[in-house]
Amino acid sequence: xxxxxxxxxxxxxxxxxxxxxxxxxxxxxxxxxxxxxxxxxxxxxxxxxxxxxxxxxxxxxxxxxxxxxxxxxxxxxxxxxxxxxxxxxxxxxxxxxxxxxxxxxxxxxxxxxxxxxxxxxxxxxxxxxxxxxxxxxxxxxxxxxxxxxxxxxxxxxxxxxxxxxxxxxxxxxxxxxxxxxxxxxxxxxxxxxxxxxxxxxxxxxxxxxxxxxxxxxxxxxxxxxxxxxxxxxxxxxxxxxxxxxxxxxxxxxxxxxxxxxxxxxxxxxxxxxxxxxxxxxxxxxxxxxxxxxxxxxxxxxxxxxxxxxxxxxxx
Numbered sequence: 001x002x003x004x005x006x007x008x009x010x011x012x013x014x015x016x017x018x019x020x021x022x023x024x025x026x027x028x029x030x031x032x033x034x035x036x037x038x039x040x041x042x043x044x045x046x047x048x049x050x051x052x053x054x055x056x057x058x059x060x061x062x063x064x065x066x067x068x069x070x071x072x073x074x075x076x077x078x079x080x081x082x083x084x085x086x087x088x089x090x091x092x093x094x095x096x097x098x099x100x101x102x103x104x105x106x107x108x109x110x111x112x113x114x115x116x117x118x119x120x121x122x123x124x125x126x127x128x129x130x131x132x133x134x135x136x137x138x139x140x141x142x143x144x145x146x147x148x149x150x151x152x153x154x155x156x157x158x159x160x161x162x163x164x165x166x167x168x169x170x171x172x173x174x175x176x177x178x179x180x181x182x183x184x185x186x187x188x189x190x191x192x193x194x195x196x197x198x199x200x201x202x203x204x205x206x207x208x209x210x211x212x213x214x215x216x217x218x219x220x221x222x223x224x225x226x227x228x229x230x231x232x233x234x235x236x237x238x239x240x241x242x243x244x245x246x247x248x249x250x251x252x253x254x255x256x257x258x259x260x261x262x263x264x265x266x267x268x269x270x271x272x273x274x275x276x277x278x279x280x281x282x283x284x285x286x287x288x289x290x291x292x293x294x295x296x297x298x299x300x301x302x303x304x305x306x307x308x309x310x311x312x313x314x315x
Contacts, residue, residue, distance in 0.1 A: 004112065005031055005069050009055050009102070010076030012036040015117070015171075015220065017043050017179040019074060022221045024048050033068050036077075043178060055098040062105050072228075074115040075102045081121050081144040082273050083183030088143040095147035099154055107162045115228055118152050118170045118240035120213055121145035121185075125279045132281035134242045134288045141279045152239035159238040167227050168240035172213035172284060174220050175304055177311040185276045186212055189253060192266070193308045196257050201265045205273050208251040208266075211282040215245040216299035216307070223295055230293035237288060244284035245297035246304075256305040 004027055011020045011034035023032045024047055034044050035053035044050060051068075055061055055077050065073070077098050084091030099116055106114045123132055124139040140146050148170075155166040173186025181187035188204050195202040215223075223243055227235075254266040289295040299307070 003031065004071050005033070006072045006074065007033045007035060007065065007068065007070045008074045008076065009035050009053065009098075010078070011044060011050070012038045012041040012179075013076055014174065014176055014179045014182050015217070016076045017041045018176065018217055018221050019076070019224060020044060021047060022225060023074075026225070033070070035064070041179060055101060056094065058101045058105070061101055065105055065109060065111075070109075071111055072113045072115070073102055073106060073111060074224075075099060076117065078117075078147075079144070080182050080184040081119075081142050081276055082185050082187070084144040084147075085142060085272065085276070091143045092147050095144070096150055096154075099151045103154060103158045103164065103166065106166075107158060107164050112165065113228060114155075114164065114166045115224065116151060116155060116166065116168050117224075118148045118168050119144065120170055120172050120280050120284060121276075122149040122152065122170060122240075123279075123281050127281055129282050131283050131285040132242070133285045134237065142276055148240075155240070156238045165232060166238065167235060169223060169227060169243045169289075170240045170284075171220060172215045172244060174215055174217055175308065176217035177308050177315065178217070185273045185280075186214065188250060189214055192250070192253060192257065193305075193312055196261050196264045197309065197312055200261060200263055201267070202254070203267045203269050204250045205269065205271045206250055206277050207270045207274060208268050209249050210274070210277050211247050211249045212277055212280060213244055213247050213282070213284045215243070215297065216304045219245055219297045219299050222298075223289075226295065227289075227293060234293050236292050241289040241292075242284050242286040243289055243295070244286040246300055247283045248301050252301065253305070256301055257309070260305065260309050
């Protein structure tokens with residue numbers, strides 16, 4: 001049995017840092033190569049190999065994959081929803097071309113597996129608002145959502161045409177204390193904790209009753225690894241799996257924070273991100289993931305709030 005050698009592209013990002021550390025704890029530090037265009041994240045330093053890598057440079061990427069004897073790739077590099085709306089052409093180019101580069105090399109080098117995240121941003125205003133199912137009307141209205149939906153079909157195409165084992169999850173909003181968010185519409189749910197501890201008030205860029213699907217990062221990391229370690233015959237979705245944990249509004253998370261910080265206050269000043277949030281479902285049905293490979297979330301809102309505040313205080 002060949003020992004897996006994993007390349008994480010975008011390892012210094014919000015998901016990348018924690019996923020890299022989790023993979024190193026499972027496969028061994030030397031077996032997981034972290035890479036990014038940015039400097040190596042402080043949390044990764046000294047934990048394993050790191051290479052500076054531009055996923056848009058296909059030749060350089062190909063050389064690294066051969067040189068490092070890579071067998072699996074986790075491609076996390078992307079321009080997210082809110083940032084993408086400021087430069088749609090760049091977001092489309094980076095989000096789609098990076099995936100095509102990886103899929104093409106993975107096919108040529110016969111890599112064992114590729115992981116690429118999609119997002120709830122693939123859904124649009126015509127998708128069901130409550131318990132949005134795996135297969136439904138999908139008409140995204142952001143360039144991020146459009147690029148992710150196109151990417152899902154490229155993943156499926158490479159699986160059907162070339163037999164490449166590509167796996168994907170549609171992440172909800174992710175909450176983490178270890179690394180900074182990267183320009184997404186759900187970022188308020190990370191910012192609010194930092195502001196609550198630092199200044200005891202927060203001005204939210206979404207309205208008080210904006211419900212969005214959310215997940216604590218430990219659940220997201222576990223879901224990713226569980227999906228990738230599931231036997232191939234248990235994977236029925238080769239576009240991207242719906243993934244869910246909880247849904248809440250800014251008012252609800254503020255109320256939960258007040259239980260820990262009684263003098264915390266929140267105000268609301270919705271901006272362009274409100275329209276993006278309004279276009280997404282309020283809750284997601286992930287029954288297929290739960291059936292296929294036994295997905296189950298662990299963290300609810302009280303547990304997330306307590307853990308976030310405790311860890312941010314320590315940091």
